[in-house]
Amino acid sequence: MTTEGLDALRERALFEAERIAEALIFASSGPVAESLIAAKLPQGAPVGVVIRRLAESYAHRGVNLVRVGDAWAFRTAADLGFLIRQEETEVKKLSRAGLEVLSTIAYHQPVTRAEIEDVRGVATSKGTLDVLLETGWVRMRGRRRSPGRPVTYGTTQAFLDHFGLEELRDLPGMDELKGAGLLSGRVPSNFQPPVLPANDDLTEDEDPLTQMDLEELGLLTPMGEAED
Known part of the structure; x- marks a missing residue:
């Protein structure tokens, strides 16, 4: 197989891994541990590269992929936060x-x-x-x-x-x-x-x-x- 063909296969594999990571994070009610994402990816898929590519693809959108400790979550872009109303009851106000x-x-x-x-x-x-x-x-x-x-x-x-x-x-x-x-x-x-x-x-x-x-x-x- 040619070099171009191998590159195309790697790109397709990374794209599919991104889709899996995206689905896992999107479906979760809270941040998803990077170790859990890695365990769900196809064997040999580099979770660091997958997450970096996914974060870059969302960097200029209304929703960003952000790190929370050792986990990842989708969050409204910081500059659009003022547009979002807080629908949930706020946690008891602290004194x-x-x-x-x-x-x-x-x-x-x-x-x-x-x-x-x-x-x-x-x-x-x-x-x-x-x-x-x-x-x-x-x-x-x-x-x-x-x-x-x-x-x-x-x-x-x-x-x-x-x-x-x-x-x-x-x-x-x-x-x-x-x-x-x-x-x-x-x-x-x-x-x-x-x-x-x-x-x-x-x-x-x-x-x-x-x-x-x-x-x-x-x-x-x-x-x-x-x-x-």
């Missing part, structure tokens, strides 16, 4: 305390309740944390290897998706957050968020949550079934 706690968790994760209070300089109610957990933007990550084994908190992929972030390192700077009213003047002037990791793996001083931990925290019944 100022809730916004401050969410910001602290996002920028200082993994973080315990006591550490959140140290950053904000005020007590943090369990109710505020419960509301954030209910939004799906915050999760219990693990337990800190320190006296009392306090629970550590971090953000979720749903948090990245809602705020249009590819990864945590895309979060706006502290000055931008203060300007938007998401951090109050109570935050110490010398506070600087750490360099956030590219993934949400447990750190060296965190232990994973066990079934016993989940039961203790009220996330599982004693029989091991998840609470509604």
